[in-house]
Amino acid sequence: MKVTFLGTGTSQGVPVIGCDCQVCKSLDFRNKRFRTSIHLEVDGVSLVVDTGPDFRMQMLRAGIKKLDGVLFTHEHKDHTAGLDDIRPFNFSQQKDMPIFGRRQVLDQIRQEYSYIFSDKKYPGVPQVDCIEIDENPFHINGIAIIPIPVLHYKLPVLGFRIGDFSYITDANFISDESMKLLEGTEILVLNALQKESHISHFTLEEAVQEARKIGAKKTYFTHISHRLGLHDQIDAELPEGIALAYDGLELTLS
Template sequence: MKITFLGTGTSQGVPVIGCECEVCLSKNSKDKRLRSSVLIEKNDKNIIIDTGPDLRQQSLKNNITKIDLVLYTHAHRDHVSGIDELRSFNFIQKSRIKAFGNKELVNQLNKDYSYIFQSQNYPGLPQVDLEIIENKFSFNDIDIIPVKAYHHKLKILGYRINDFTYITDAKTIKNEELKKIHGSKVLVLNCLQIEKHISHLNLDEALNLVEKLDVEKVYFTHISHNLGLYEKINSILPKKVSLAYDNLKIEL
């Protein structure tokens, strides 16, 4: 299984438009973050988690020419608003694309993107089959386990695929859901900034959560410019934890 981090930034991305902080002005490419998403390549299938506003750029940069499945975490714009870019994949693949998310996500996308999910089929629209999932399911012999979490009060999903678990925009995760993460070789977890935040884990909270989990390696994602410079923060993290960065590739 091959994982590519397509984006590792919070909703505004890094640099933030007009910001002159040291992170936004940094020359280090690891301080430049598109909106969060990952590509998972397994058994000749391409699975993408979320379709944020940078999906077009991310697909071009990483030469993605096929998407077999979209797993949605939640319906905030920084995770869904690139949904129209799926049209390009419909055109190449000459097929519809399957997408899954929880009930909250499916209801919200049906409202916010009604032109896609309405019954009359206007030519050129994204061809997406969106379905609710809440429990473990299989896609082409790939077992996928949804992990339920809360983003302040909003119910969101993370996903575990074999030994890889991806959770973003979480603030709290119940103990019974944490059990689904145990034993992962790689966990990707959101870590917004140093200061506390109402709907995201901050650095202390993310590190405390990692302490409780039986996982080999952790990458933090959904990072704000307020977390600090990549080099500075990455160097003070425990050995098994690293900051993710855009275009980082891992195999497991």
């Protein structure tokens, strides 16, 4: 399995428009963050988790030319706003794009992208195949995927586990039942927004605590705000086995 971090930023991205803080003005590429998303390549199957507003540039930057499906964690715009840009994959692959999400996520997509589902479609609109998932394991082209239910304040969000890799973004609560689903995870990705308390995201300290409970061999933090601080400084503060992810980071798991 190969994991590529397509984006590791929060809903506004980093740098933030109009901000002059040291993070937003930094020249370090690790402080420049697209909206959160990852690409997974598993036994030749190419999957993306979430299509945020930066989806087009993420695909171009990562050189992704084949896509077998999109997994949606939840319906917020910073995770769905780039869906229209699956069109080149429709053209090149000559088939509908399978998109996987909870019913409420797919309903939101149908509302926001009503032109995709219109009875009288405009030529060239995206072609999608909506596949409803819940909290039960499912397969995509033979790849087993385990949903991990978490809460983003009061909003249900799904994380995903494939083999020994687990991915959770936009969360501030993981139940005991979901903790059991994470047992044995070797590589964990978890959101860590900022140091200050937040209503719907883990803070840096809370994310460290959750990571220690899960006990993965290596944990990477994502969905990072400019308020967290400079990448190199924060990364140096983290315990052994925990690190900040950054855009373009690639992991290979056996």
